[in-house]
Amino acid sequence: MTNCVTLQLKKRGCEVTMISYKPFYNTLRQKGFTEYGLIFKQGLSANTIHRIKKGEAITTKTLDTLCSILECKVEDIIVYEADE
Template identity: 65%
Template sequence: MISYRPFFQTLLKKNITEYALIYKQGISANTIHRMKKGLPITTKTLDELCFILDCGIDDIIELVKEE
């Protein structure tokens, strides 16, 4: 299962708010909502987030093995 926990940790480390992503960077509020619920996002969105946050994919998502 993919987790977006690293994304929210990256936001805290970089002192960037969800508000800034939505209203200053143009990320859809629905995208943030989907990430909070653990729902899928597109690779295009993942690429945009990496560019905006100047980070790698592993700073946005992680694979959590279900046991």
């Protein structure tokens, strides 16, 4: 696996990358935020950050919250990567 921050789906025994959180960390850095700040200053749960790091699913409500905190668009947090 080349990127540890991707959401994966099992398909016929193979891993297929679909959603990537690659843009999240770029946006976080550009906006001057840290994971610590999101958790302890903005009230985001540590579990949410853990899920993003592990490439696991987060809710659209969480996406909405992140967009509000970071003042960004959804595509600044996640990107769809088609199976090639």
